Amino acid sequence: MATPCAPLDLATIARLDFEAPDEVRFPATALCRAAIAAGGARPAQLNAANEVAVAAFLAGRIAFPAIVDTVRRVIDAAEPAPPSSLQDIFSVDAASRASAQHFVDQLEPVSYTHLRAHETVLDLVCRLLLEKTNDCPNRPIYIH
Numbered sequence: 747m748a749t750p751c752a753p754l755d756l757a758t759i760a761r762l763d764f765e766a767p768d769e770v771r772f773p774a775t776a777l778c779r780a781a782i783a784a785g786g787a788r789p790a791q792l793n794a795a796n797e798v799a800v801a802a803f804l805a806g807r808i809a810f811p812a813i814v815d816t817v818r819r820v821i822d823a824a825e826p827a828p829p830s831s832l833q834d835i836f837s838v839d840a841a842s843r844a845s846a847q848h849f850v851d852q853l854e855p856v857s858y859t860h861l862r863a864h865e866t867v868l869d870l871v872c873r874l875l876l877e878k879t880n881d882c883p884n885r886p887i888y889i890h
Contacts, residue, residue: 774814777821786828787838788821794842795820802850809856816853820845 756762769776774796781788799816802808808816823845826838 774817777814777817781821787826787835790829790835790838791821791824791826791842792817794839795846798843798846798850806856808850808853812850812853816846816849819849 767775777792781792795817796813799808799813802816803810803813820842824841826841827834829835829838
């Protein structure tokens, strides 16, 4: 994909600074940490629900905040037994996907009246990012 940005050159940057994630602004971080801490089938459950919710968002069916809400609802709805086989993981994956789809189907459709003809939500996000960062400065990008 052509962009107005130069390729990332980590040697030129020479330094990366990291901060602790803000789990209030980015609530999925806390969900992921909790799934990892719980272990067992929780990470598979979270991943399956997330994939369904993200697909619904990219298709324009749900709003962005509904992704984490959907994942949280799936996790809160069932506590799968610890897997003892790969088939157990496949079963948790299928059940979590079905549960996530159920929750997505209950949500009100989202209206994206600011989308251009044939533009997906992902296209819109990319367009807004490019409009906001024409010269790609070396600073964080925050979209409010």
